[in-house]
Amino acid sequence: xxxxxxxxxxxxxxxxxxxxxxxxxxxxxxxxxxxxxxxxxxxxxxxxxxxxxxxxxxxxxxxxxxxxxxxxxxxxxxxxxxxxxxxxxxxxxxxxxxxxxxxxxxxxxxxxxxxxxxxxxxxxxxxxxxxxxxxxxxxxxxxxxxxxxxxxxxxxxxxxxxxxxxxxxxxxxxxxxxxxxxxxxxxxxxxxxxxxxxxxxxxxxxxxxxxxxxxxxxxxxxxxxxxxxxxxxxxxxxxxxxxxxxxxxxxxxxxxxxxxxxxxxxxxxxxxxxxxxxxxxxxxxxxxx
Amino acid sequence: xxxxxxxxxxxxxxxxxxxxxxxxxxxxxxxxxxxxxxxxxxxxxxxxxxxxxxxxxxxxxxxxxxxxxxxxxxxxxxxxxxxxxxxxxxxxxxxxxxxxxxxxxxxxxxxxxxxxxxxxxxxxxxxx
Numbered sequence: 457x458x459x460x461x462x463x464x465x466x467x468x469x470x471x472x473x474x475x476x477x478x479x480x481x482x483x484x485x486x487x488x489x490x491x492x493x494x495x496x497x498x499x500x501x502x503x504x505x506x507x508x509x510x511x512x513x514x515x516x517x518x519x520x521x522x523x524x525x526x527x528x529x530x531x532x533x534x535x536x537x538x539x540x541x542x543x544x545x546x547x548x549x550x551x552x553x554x555x556x557x558x559x560x561x562x563x564x565x566x567x568x569x570x571x572x573x574x575x576x577x578x579x580x581x582x583x584x585x586x587x588x589x590x591x592x593x594x595x596x597x598x599x600x601x602x603x604x605x606x607x608x609x610x611x612x613x614x615x616x617x618x619x620x621x622x623x624x625x626x627x628x629x630x631x632x633x634x635x636x637x638x639x640x641x642x643x644x645x646x647x648x649x650x651x652x653x654x655x656x657x658x659x660x661x662x663x664x665x666x667x668x669x670x671x672x673x674x675x676x677x678x679x680x681x682x683x684x685x686x687x688x689x690x691x692x693x694x695x696x697x698x699x700x701x702x703x704x705x706x707x708x709x710x711x712x713x714x715x716x717x718x719x720x721x722x723x724x725x726x727x728x729x730x731x732x733x734x735x736x737x738x739x740x741x742x743x744x745x
Numbered sequence: 746x747x748x749x750x751x752x753x754x755x756x757x758x759x760x761x762x763x764x765x766x767x768x769x770x771x772x773x774x775x776x777x778x779x780x781x782x783x784x785x786x787x788x789x790x791x792x793x794x795x796x797x798x799x800x801x802x803x804x805x806x807x808x809x810x811x812x813x814x815x816x817x818x819x820x821x822x823x824x825x826x827x828x829x830x831x832x833x834x835x836x837x838x839x840x841x842x843x844x845x846x847x848x849x850x851x852x853x854x855x856x857x858x859x860x861x862x863x864x865x866x867x868x869x870x871x872x873x
Contacts, residue, residue: 527862528801528856529804530854530862543803547801548804548858548860549799549801549858549859594859595859599798600798600799600833741772741861
């Protein structure tokens, strides 16, 4: 059950973060830079890919619900038992959040399927809400009162900036494969925004760790939660290093596209690895007794 | 982001970190219970289990059994298992019939509000 849950978390977080990040990149941060791209045929394939991603998000969210039901009731049969599923959805904190989350995902899928291309702003709003409703699920829920709400707010900021980074990375990859826009200026602007993003990610991440483990670093430092956290941090540091490489590549007089492509791809892979580590973290206790 | 701003941000973080000093555990742990573990009490009306975080009443199970001397164990039926409306961390277990004198074992399986599971066991004694 736990393995399945980790997989669902990984797929779902990945899909929702990318959906949000790509939307922000296209509608907010780089709308002016992407006019040529939005008019090119590459746009159609991107829209189809995003539609598929929304479907993947819905499937993994459903899997997450079923596995949580089975896990709570301690019986595999409860994953498909309508009574248990209803009980989870109506009577637990996770379930109440998930009702809203699933509904948003369903509407997002309908939009992507029918009117996504017509109302990109509405789609972005939906995907933002979809990402935000992931914040209360998991360790963030363990406090009540103001402290709990602040931790959830902190988690929202963490998710928004992570999504913007990962989605932006995906868009950079897309733009590098179909050279319809001025990649150099997009890249240098994105790495500028990247500084702010990374700062928010690190600060909110530190607050999370402090709140969950009661220390600057969980004890034991290098086993269980601490170890996975260390791996995650290492992945993020590798991403930062590659982001610096991207920046210097973009500044060279001769733009070396193949090197840039490889560097962006590698940075994306490190991002996926960091996400895999997070998916594991959510199932581990931050502190062992 | 400029260097002074980064410094300011880091200062804010350390301040925030210093403000929240309580250590917590993400999986619900039993912090206290009434009747207390290993205590001797007269027939209690209900059992109160206080956890380190909120628990889901629909998925948290508590089994009370009478550890009879030599006679094996007898499961005590419960009338209700529910969280305190004012505090989701407190689970109230009401036995269907008053607990007769004897040694009791309480086994709990908790599901916390962040969907994690934990379990434990303790004993207490009811004196005439």
